[in-house]
Amino acid sequence: MKLNIFKIGGNIIENQEELMTFLKSFSEIDGHKILVHGGGKSATELLLKLGIVPLMIQGRRITDSETLEVVTMVYGGQVNKTIVAKLQALGINALGMSGADANSIQAHKRPVTEIDYGFAGDVDGIDASILTSLLNLGLTPVFCALTHDQNGQLLNTNADTIASALAIGLSDEFKTTLNYCFELNGVLKDIDDKTSVIQKMDSKSYETLVSEGIIAEGMLPKLHNCFQALKNGVAEVRIGNLGLFEKENSNYTTLTL
Numbered sequence: 001m002k003l004n005i006f007k008i009g010g011n012i013i014e015n016q017e018e019l020m021t022f023l024k025s026f027s028e029i030d031g032h033k034i035l036v037h038g039g040g041k042s043a044t045e046l047l048l049k050l051g052i053v054p055l056m057i058q059g060r061r062i063t064d065s066e067t068l069e070v071v072t073m074v075y076g077g078q079v080n081k082t083i084v085a086k087l088q089a090l091g092i093n094a095l096g097m098s099g100a101d102a103n104s105i106q107a108h109k110r111p112v113t114e115i116d117y118g119f120a121g122d123v124d125g126i127d128a129s130i131l132t133s134l135l136n137l138g139l140t141p142v143f144c145a146l147t148h149d150q151n152g153q154l155l156n157t158n159a160d161t162i163a164s165a166l167a168i169g170l171s172d173e174f175k176t177t178l179n180y181c182f183e184l185n186g187v188l189k190d191i192d193d194k195t196s197v198i199q200k201m202d203s204k205s206y207e208t209l210v211s212e213g214i215i216a217e218g219m220l221p222k223l224h225n226c227f228q229a230l231k232n233g234v235a236e237v238r239i240g241n242l243g244l245f246e247k248e249n250s251n252y253t254t255l256t257l
Helices: 010-014 016-027 040-049 065-089 128-136 159-169 203-211 219-231
Strands: 002-008 032-037 094-097 105-109 121-126 140-143 146-148 154-156 175-181 236-240 253-255
Touching: 002 016, 002 159, 010 016, 010 040, 016 065, 032 065, 032 128, 032 159, 040 065, 065 094, 065 140, 065 146, 065 154, 105 146, 105 154, 105 159, 121 146, 121 159, 128 140, 128 159, 140 159, 159 175, 159 219, 175 219, 203 219, 219 236, 219 253
Parallel strands: 002 032, 002 175, 032 140, 094 140, 175 236
Antiparallel strands: 105 121, 146 154, 236 253
16 A cells, blocks of 8 residues: 655745645545644744744754743644644545654654753654554544653654654555655755756765765755665655646656665
8 A cells, every 4th residue: 555645844834825735736645645744934933922032053943841832832733733624624534643642653852962952852663553543544644743752741853754754664554655845846956046956866876965065954854864764664755846746747856775
């Protein structure tokens, strides 16, 4: 059986027209599917309204106790339930989830090294059996970027990582395709040229592009997750924009080992 896992970024979530275009296309995918979302821009806006200054280091959010309360409200509440409601309107029986729900994703608080990320979570594993049962019931899980430590503590967790962990954990049960859908057409050879999409990339060409400085900064952790997924049983990984849904469109990036 096939399973499609899609992760959407904040630029799609914030743009209501693009969000509806995405959700309509997502609803038309045949077979089992899971959606994973973040919501960092909305969380940042609310933090500022509350007089809390967001702190980011190396592109990652520092999650103190106040920030955790806000991201829980935004990710697990406003954004998640809005997406679930819109999918229901499109005929998809969606189920909003965090990693704590049904103990579906287990994590631990990131250890303090040079940087203390606060209540940030690193994923330990998923419960493939419960998720397989939900999918076989015809439900479509919609995961926000929250996990838990199995001791009552919620953790802010990178949505790219959650999507990758789900794809890996379910690869024994399904032929799994992992899709990262964001505002760009794919991985770009030239960041200033939105048409310079690298359509196919394997681990060897990836290492070359990193050494040449073509792939850097924010794309590094995303692509690391992609190749980890491929090394651990995921059938295919794709990165692109809404064109991922268009059968005649090849202007996105497909990753292979």
